Amino acid sequence: MKKLVNDPRAVVRQMLEGLVELNPALALLDREDVVVRLPIAPPAERPVAVISGGGSGHEPAHAGYVGDGMLAAAVAGDVFTSPSVDAVLAAIHATAGPRGAVLVVKNYTGDRLNFGLAAEMATAAGIPTRMVIVADDAALRDTVERGHRRGIAGTVLVHKVAGAAAAAGLPLDAVVDEATRVGAGLASMGVALGACTVPAAGRPGFSIGDDEMELGLGIHGEQGVRRLSLQPADAIVDSILATVLDDLSGAPGDRVALLVNGLGGTPPMELAIVSRRAMDVLREREIRIERAWCGNFMTALEMPGCSLTLLRVNDAMLARLDAPTGASAWPGRGQVGSRLPLPAPSEPATVRRGRGAGPLPAQLRGAAHLVADALDAAQDELTALDSRAGDGDLGISMARGAAAIRSLPDDAWDTPAIALAAMGHALRRAIAGSSGPFYATALIRAARHLDAEAPGAEDWARAFTDAVASIGALGGAKPGDRTMLDALAPAAQTLAEQVRQGVPLAEAWRGASLAAEQGCLATASMRPRLGRAAYLGDRALGAADAGASAVVVWMRALAGAG
Known part of the structure; x- marks a missing residue:
């Protein structure tokens, strides 16, 4: 000790x-x-x-x-x-x-x-x-x-x-x-x-198991x-x-x-x-x-x-x-309050509801639930990665996000724009720390580009590119800083290029997912410049960035859904 x-x-x-x-x-x-x-x-x-x-x-x-x-x-x-x-x-x-x-x-x-x-x-x-x-x-x-x-x-x-x-x-x-x-x-x-x-003994007074x-x-x-x-x-x-x-x-x-x-x-x-x-x-x-x-x-x-x-x-x-006292360690009168919660101010509606038709709502929900399952499965891995250079909460944060996605109501899946916006607002409530605002901002920004009930490949590529840009603008990061952008930026670039070349969207997304994986692997040799990992300097080297790794998890899940 x-x-x-x-x-x-x-x-x-x-x-x-x-x-x-x-x-x-x-x-x-x-x-x-x-x-x-x-x-x-x-x-x-x-x-x-x-x-x-x-x-x-x-x-x-x-x-x-x-x-x-x-x-x-x-x-x-x-x-x-x-x-x-x-x-x-x-x-x-x-x-x-x-x-x-x-x-x-x-x-x-x-x-x-x-x-x-x-x-x-x-x-x-x-x-x-x-x-x-x-x-x-x-x-x-x-x-x-x-x-x-x-x-x-x-x-x-x-x-x-x-x-x-x-x-x-x-x-x-x-x-x-x-x-x-x-x-x-x-x-x-x-x-x-x-x-x-x-202090004089230099060792614990007794031994006890972790589960005792x-x-x-x-x-x-x-x-x-x-x-x-x-x-x-x-x-x-x-x-x-x-x-x-x-x-x-x-x-x-x-x-x-x-x-x-x-x-x-x-x-x-x-x-x-x-x-x-x-x-x-x-x-x-x-x-x-x-x-x-x-x-x-x-x-x-x-x-x-x-x-x-x-x-x-x-x-x-x-x-x-x-009675008053000048003793420094006495905490005061110890008055007991009430735990009755005050009602939170009502929030104006931020997600448009529609009446989607055809198989699209089920497809959107199915893809999102695959993402949720993948994030749950990766919780321990993400926790371990985040613990090396951060506070170790990314795994549980992503698991909370997965639960929030599953809890969305039926009408949250009517159209892509409604679905992305609904997920964005669900994640901002469910995920604390930096991940919640980043993902919420990206999803809400992407929803703006998907007004059509059945957007095309160009719309999806544009939405993804703008979503990634919104994360950089919000957090001040850029590729090479060892953040989630090191996976997202090459993925967005690859998706846009392949869509312009006429590659089908599902195949283009698989290419983007591979680009994200390569970008994530590269973070293991990057010196962090932002976030808690930046405080560690070279001590953070040797393992991939946890945020970039989380991007790979959900991009792989969506690639498998296509």
């Missing part, structure tokens, strides 16, 4: 140095890995200090939650290792005074011991200090008693409520009471799709409670929420806050899909979602996966969750 680190022994200090330099409201103690909130008031003027921490590798926890209205300090140990007693004690003395401190501690032995001893020493020194232990991991509900469960992502919600209570001026016992109530109403559970790598997942894991790179076959996102969410809701005795009418937490290696796209299903499940059970957040809150380095947390809430707790 490659990592952007210097010395594995220095990752924590260097991380914290970078963090505080990016936030003028934070400072780092000189002899301990402790981040504190600025400004620091004289001890007698300090409110109750809410302090948390633990092993590093969980970023943005815990230093990301230091700020007005949240944590007064965060104590960072080595990766996945509890901080020392001295570091915790330094955090207490730097931020707390006679009103005391609350230590929010995840339920791990090392954390409990080191934070607990520091609390005893601080109290003996005149700073009353209490601990609130968070044990929200519902995955262990059938394994250990509740007080022995791990603390995971729900800890962040304890930070928020306790920090807001302290900022409101509450005394120590009241802050502890509110934090404890949050912990009692929490349940979390996670899933991992792979392992993470501790770990259900019910902690936040220290360990394996879960069960290893299962990989499932779709919705099924994973259903399984997690079933356990979490059972643990909370969830019932219709309950009010909850939802936290969808990434473990460090899960893209926002996937977390949003998880959030969508989680909210669906809760609404189906008639549970009221008062607040919801989605993102990386407590990670396990670069582990792919997520956890779901539910917190029972009431109005008083919501007020704490909504």
Whole structure:
């Protein structure tokens, strides 16, 4: 596993140095890995200090939650290792005074011991200090008693409520009471799709197959409670929420806050899909979602996966969750919107409908469906080619285009002009990226030249030539730039020449198809000048351009239809 680190022994200090330099409201103690909130008031003027921490590798926890209205300090140990007693004690003395401190501690032995001893020493020194232990991991509900469960992502919600209570001026016992109530109403559970790598170890913490997942894991790179076959996102969410809701005795009418937490290696796209299903499940059970957040809150380095947390809430707790904070990692109030879609503006009719006669509509549809079949068959090949020099989406894009062609209604095939225009508009809706606009523009332009119900060979040649020209005009490419035009341009030239020579249209198209193949093969030795492939320079050489290859696929299909 490659990592952007210097010395594995220095990752924590260097991380914290970078963090505080990016936030003028934070400072780092000189002899301990402790981040504190600025400004620091004289001890007698300090409110109750809410302090948390633990092993590093969980970023943005815990230093990301230091700020007005949240944590007064965060104590960072080595990766996945509890901080020392001295570091915790330094955090207490730097931020707390006679009103005391609350230590929010995840339920791990090392954390409990080191934070607990520091609390005893601080109290003996005149700073009353209490601990609130968070044990929200519902995955262990059938394994250990509740007080022995791990603390995971729900800890962040304890930070928020306790920090807001302290900022409101509450005394120590009241802050502890509110934090404890949050912990009692929490349940979390996670899933991992792979392992993470501790910098000092240099290798993943465990091995897992491509078709497997770990259900019910902690936040220290360990394996879960069960290893299962990989499932779709919705099924994973259903399984997690079933356990979490059972643990909370969830019932219709309950009010909850939802936290969808990434473990460090899960893209926002996937977390949003998880959030969508989680909210669906809760609404189906008639549970009221008062607040919801989605993102990386407590990670396990670069582990792919997520956890779901539910917190029972009431109005008083919501007020704490909504209270302002200067902590950089807190995402805001978590207001929940509606998924009800707005109606899209109606689109004016762009395709003329006719009443075609004879066999032509069936012939047009048959030829188009041959193209669709060929594009489907070539999906993997096009994906592989596009992945070498692009983003790898061409195969699926062409498959979506094929599905759009098949879905066209009967009257879309009445005449060639209607058919081409209909396909153009279908492809622009179905295909994202550059391919959709290119093909749509070409087809719509070609349709202009085919007004007759049965156009002749010259009409088809002229339409194809103009369609190819429209692609160059739209994208700014020319032959030799290593694009689809390197297949299309020689094909258009060959078709026009052979039609002028009196070659029958079907035979001329086969000649054009061969010219497209030769042009496509030539792209393997061309240095790309446009598109994503241009960023690779000579590294793109050796394989044909994916867009030109797609042209060959559908031209061959049409040549076979003739």
